[in-house]
Amino acid sequence: MSEPKRAIFLVDNGSLRAGATHSLRRVAAQLSAACGEPVQAASLLHSYKIPAEALDGEPAITLGPAAERAAAQGAKEIIVIPFFFGPSRALTDYLPRRMGEMQARFPGVAVTVAKPLVDEQAPVDLRLAQILADNVRAGAPRGAPFSVVLVDHGSPAPEVTAVRNRLAGQLSVLLANEAIRVLPASMERREGDAYRFNEPLLAQALESDALAEHHLVLALLFLSPGRHAGEGGDIAEICAAATKRPGRDISATALVGEHPGIVAILASRVAEVLAGRALCRLSPEAGEQAAITRR
Secondary structure, eight states: OOOOOOOEEEEEEESSSHHHHHHHHHHHHEEEETSSSSSEEEEESGGGGGGGGGGTTTTOBBHHHHHHHHTTTTTTEEEEEEEESSOOIIIIIIHHHHHHHHHHHHHEEEEEOOOOOSSSTTTOOOHHHHHHHHHHHHHHOOSOOEEEEEEEESSSSHHHHHHHHHHHHHEEEEEEHHHHHHHOOOOOOOSSSSGGOOSSSSHHHHOOTTSSSEEEEEEESSSOTTTSSSTSSSHHHHHHTTTTSSSSOEOOOOOOGTHHHHHHHHHHHHHHHHOOOOOOOOGGGGGOOOEEEOO
């Protein structure tokens, strides 16, 4: 019996910066080569607004329309590989709703979502922390003491911040004999006490006198370049403001998505889906109210 036709998408949140789409396409091509199946790069939002001429003449695609096209062409399963560190609201809220709309049109099509890059319920996996450690070592001064701040965007979901904090702890262990300290921080957060779990904010952390005593490596917990972690982005502006103060010596690492080790993690997520160990399966029968069944 032949295997049902499927379409695999590597999915990020989306950006208005062309560099983010170029990065996603590069990783998708590498993932396709690694797992031996075609993998398409698609965003949940935003990227379709990027002019095609900024993308080598090939317009960016978003998952909703791309999944519907695949279903119309005969795909019986849509596999989503999240290019996300943790369970962002985009994955737990927007994605099921959007795929529910697709399934209302194509009720015979199943949607399976892989786990994000960090699975909080799985046994300890140091691969992402090893990538961060590699990036820190590449940017740290040789033979000189340094501190590390692991910075992410900041999230309204405490589960996402918990992923960052877990990675900061793992990174601290991996760099125990090298870094003076490893601290987590958020680039920004929403207003209100309900979102204080994001603190400290990066700008506040960089005011610390303790961090001014030695070189500071800013470990970027970002996958692709964009308006936050890209050239001239928000992170760069925060660091530029901090370095105006006496004694601030700061360097930023490469992005996580630029490290070759990211493909191995994603390939393992594809393998888990094909082996039936996905994050969730969206029921075709549920239509727009697609149910999520945990595995």
